[in-house]
Amino acid sequence: MSTTSKDMAVTDYGRGSSPRLRTSLDAIPVYVPGKTAASGWKLSSNENPYPPLAGVLEAVTVAAAQMHRYPDLHSTELTHRLAEHLSVPAAHIALGTGSSGLLQQLMQITVDPGGEVVYAWRSFESYPIVTRLFGARPVEVPLTGGEAHDLDAMAQAVTDRTRLVFVCTPNNPTGRALHRDELERFLDRLPVDVLVVLDEAYVEFNTDPHCADGVELYRDRPNVVVLRTFSKAYGLAGLRVGYAVAHAPVAEALRKTAVPFGVSATAQSAAIASLDRQAELMERVDELVTERERVHKALLEQGWTVPDSQANFVWLRLGEQTTAFVDHCRDAGVIVRPYGQDGVRITIGERQANDALVVAAGHFR
Numbered sequence: 036m037s038t039t040s041k042d043m044a045v046t047d048y049g050r051g052s053s054p055r056l057r058t059s060l061d062a063i064p065v066y067v068p069g070k071t072a073a074s075g076w077k078l079s080s081n082e083n084p085y086p087p088l089a090g091v092l093e094a095v096t097v098a099a100a101q102m103h104r105y106p107d108l109h110s111t112e113l114t115h116r117l118a119e120h121l122s123v124p125a126a127h128i129a130l131g132t133g134s135s136g137l138l139q140q141l142m143q144i145t146v147d148p149g150g151e152v153v154y155a156w157r158s159f160e161s162y163p164i165v166t167r168l169f170g171a172r173p174v175e176v177p178l179t180g181g182e183a184h185d186l187d188a189m190a191q192a193v194t195d196r197t198r199l200v201f202v203c204t205p206n207n208p209t210g211r212a213l214h215r216d217e218l219e220r221f222l223d224r225l226p227v228d229v230l231v232v233l234d235e236a237y238v239e240f241n242t243d244p245h246c247a248d249g250v251e252l253y254r255d256r257p258n259v260v261v262l263r264t265f266s267k268a269y270g271l272a273g274l275r276v277g278y279a280v281a282h283a284p285v286a287e288a289l290r291k292t293a294v295p296f297g298v299s300a301t302a303q304s305a306a307i308a309s310l311d312r313q314a315e316l317m318e319r320v321d322e323l324v325t326e327r328e329r330v331h332k333a334l335l336e337q338g339w340t341v342p343d344s345q346a347n348f349v350w351l352r353l354g355e356q357t358t359a360f361v362d363h364c365r366d367a368g369v370i371v372r373p374y375g376q377d378g379v380r381i382t383i384g385e386r387q388a389n390d391a392l393v394v395a396a397g398h399f400r
């Protein structure tokens with residue numbers, strides 16, 4: 036029999052020591068993806084439950100036939116389509132391998148070791164990971180009792196060592212979104228040489244008219260960069276494409292730090308095809324928003340405290356009941372996402388999945 040990788044794993048390579056890796060890696064938590072449901076509904080990853088629209092799949096298939104070629108390095112067509120879609124100059128757009136890729140690039144273009152990065156906590160799990168990855172110091176500002184960003188405390192946490200501020204709105208995992216006026220006051224208080232990242236991964240689900248639109252706010256603010264993604268509302272999580280909108284110096288720096296050819300031809304063509312089918316996509320988003328409101332109301336009626344969500348998920352702060360709730364839901368065929376002993380995030384899925392969740396929640400305790 037030939038040598039299997041299992042045999043290789045037990046081979047003694049001699050010295051028993053491993054290469055010297057950066058010790059800062061020891062402090063970095065490994066990103067925990069939502070559990071995959073062996074059976075049952077997966078409401079643990081903020082994915083869009085809808086399969087790709089027919090035309091999108093066809094566009095991807097055509098692009099896939101060219102996989103022996105490198106893709107267009109500059110994603111020229113997608114960049115221009117986005118520029119048109121958002122009414123911004125093409126020079127203000129930088130594409131990335133999901134906004135996760137852009138988060139790393141934002142660290143690369145701003146922080147030196149010892150620099151500080153300010154963000155709310157809890158917020159997106161990648162912030163502490165990328166911050167430590169680049170040797171910067173995380174400055175985590177607790178959310179308010181209402182699960183929103185404490186913008187006053189965040190402004191006070193900014194020092195002359197701060198290089199980056201992450202603002203996630205709507206906030207993952209709590210769903211709360213910032214209003215335009217409070218966000219503008221916050222931005223006005225910050226030094227102009229500190230880059231502020233408005234992470235709007237869920238912006239398409241936001242139906243609150245008082246909320247800020249990052250693409251409006253960035254226009255007269257050279258220190259603001261907006262992050263958006265095709266992974267959530269557009270349902271292209273598996274293809275890895277997101278974008279940043281910022282003034283030319285920041286956008287150009289982001290393009291310099293991109294992994295060459297990281298955004299595949301299939302990802303580029305799926306994004307373009309999705310922009311072509313904006314109306315159909317937004318119909319699906321509307322359905323998810325309707326479901327979000329239905330689930331929110333049902334949970335309130337059961338007596339849960341549920342913050343207003345402007346995203347495709349809801350948040351329950353369960354404290355020490357977190358694990359018990361996750362296990363209870365799993366036994367009822369629904370996978371939800373625990374965050375330590377803080378609480379649980381529940382993605383809005385297809386109607387049947389949401390029904391199963393509501394029934395399970397009603398039987399808890």
Ligand SMILES: *Cc1c(COP(=O)(O)O)cnc(C)c1O
Pocket residue numbers: 081132133134135136159203207234236263264265266267272275276277
């Ligand atoms: C999902 C998510 C992202 C990034 O997703 P990508 O798939 O990498 O584009 C960024 N920010 C937040 C807050 C998210 O929830």
